[in-house]
Amino acid sequence: MRQITFNQQNASAIGLGTWRMGEGNNAKNEEELKTIQYGLDHGITVLDTAEMYGDGKSETLIGKAIQGYNRDDFQLISKFYPNHATPELIKSSLENSLKRLKTDYLDLYLLHWRGATPLAETIAGLQAVQKAGYIKNWGVSNFDIADLKELDSLAGGNECRVNEDLYNVASRGIEYSILPWQKEHKMSFIGYSPFGSDGGDFLTIKPILxxxxxxxxxTVYQLLLAWVLRNHNILSIPKSSTIEHLKDNMAAVDIKFTADELKLIDSEYPKPNKNTQLEVI
Ligand SMILES: NC(=O)c1ccc[n+]([C@@H]2O[C@H](COP(=O)([O-])OP(=O)(O)OC[C@H]3O[C@@H](n4cnc5c(N)ncnc54)[C@H](OP(=O)(O)O)[C@@H]3O)[C@@H](O)[C@H]2O)c1
Known part of the structure; x- marks a missing residue:
């Protein structure tokens, strides 16, 4: 699969999102486990999860799926709740995530969204678990441009490797200032919900698409994903819980657009021309 530079290393152009996975009956969980393994066997090198997803069920599913795989061959991202963002709670959340994931380190540990804990405390907590070897690096999610600048102004804030925000054809606000800022600061961007999430609730598919x-x-889904990937500096993490969907999504990585096609899409889903409040799911 096409490679991008992500988190200062080579990675597959798409990762695998796992929200709402591991929550079904045995047959569904088995299908999802096989899908994760199919991805790892065919070049997916990033898995995205969170302690929030199914109250740990997504992490548990991944933990089962990755046994027998070489841990250095893929990057594992998990996230902690904002109300677990103090040094003590980061440590205990992380211990629980690592137990469920049956691994001894994460490649990236992200603050899921901003809460009441001062960012300086969260940075200190992340530095401590990084120093102890439990995470390689850390990042944030659902950060707007003002949050990123504030983080960057704090001691150690510039060690933040990634920011993960909503990004699809109908939610383009991040193109205005977040993407250029992250590029300038060499911070990788992860775009979530390329299809507008399960059921497409956050994206209206217009006839043009x-x-x-x-x-x-x-397929329209392939078009939506290829559109996000037209910018080669972005990691998109579609959730695919079937091998059929995952195969389609992996094939979408190679779809290209003409300048006229992109213009047509812009006419229906306009580029932002000013800062707008960050959209979140
Ligand atoms: N940081 C955050 O706050 C945040 C927020 C939201 C999401 N995320 C991350 O981003 C990931 C992706 O976002 P998401 O789960 O919200 O939604 P999404 O990836 O936009 O959409 C997932 C939906 O699309 C379907 N789908 C996937 N590939 C398809 C294909 N080729 N053809 C037809 N349907 C297809 C999936 O069905 P199947 O399940 O049947 O394959 C599922 O219903 C999450 O899983 C999570 O890891 C992060």
Whole structure:
């Protein structure tokens, strides 16, 4: 699969999102486990999860799926709740996540969204678990431009490796200032919910996309994902709980757009021309 530079290393152009995975019956969980393994066997090198997802069920599923795989071959991202963002609670959340994931380190540990704990305390907590070897690096999620600048102004804040925000054709606000700022500060960007999440609740598919997908002999989902990936500096993490969806998504990495096609999409889903409040799911 096409490679990008992510978190200062090579990574597959898409990762695998796992929100709402591991929460079904045995047959569904088995299908999802096989999907994760199919991804690892076919070049996916980033898995995204969180302590929040199914109250640890997503992490537990990943923990089962990755046994027998070489841990150095893929990057594992998990996230902690904002109300677990003090040094003591970061440590205990992380211990629980590592237990469920059946691994001894995370590649990236992210503050899931900003809460009441001062960022300086969270940085100190993350530095402590990093020093102890439990995480390679850390980052944030759902940070707006003002949050990123504030973080960067604090001691150690510039060690933040990634920010994970909503990004799809209908939610383009991050293009205005967040993406350029992160590029300038060499901070990787992870775009979540490329399809507008489960059920597409956060994205209206307009006829133009259906027509364009037909012309390009791809599915609308593939078109949506390829559009996010047109910028080669972004890691998108679609959730796929079936091998069929994952295969489609992996194939979408190679779909290209003409300048006219991109212009047409812009006319229906406009680029931001000013700072807007960050959209979150
Ligand atoms: N940091 C945050 O606050 C945050 C917030 C939201 C999400 N995330 C992360 O981002 C990941 C992705 O976002 P998301 O789960 O919200 O939604 P998403 O990836 O936008 O959409 C997932 C939905 O699309 C379907 N799908 C996937 N590939 C498809 C294909 N090729 N054809 C047709 N349908 C397809 C999935 O069905 P199947 O399940 O049947 O494959 C599922 O219903 C999450 O899983 C999570 O890891 C992070």
């Amino acid at each position: 259906i027509e364009m997908a037909k012309q390009k002999h791809v």
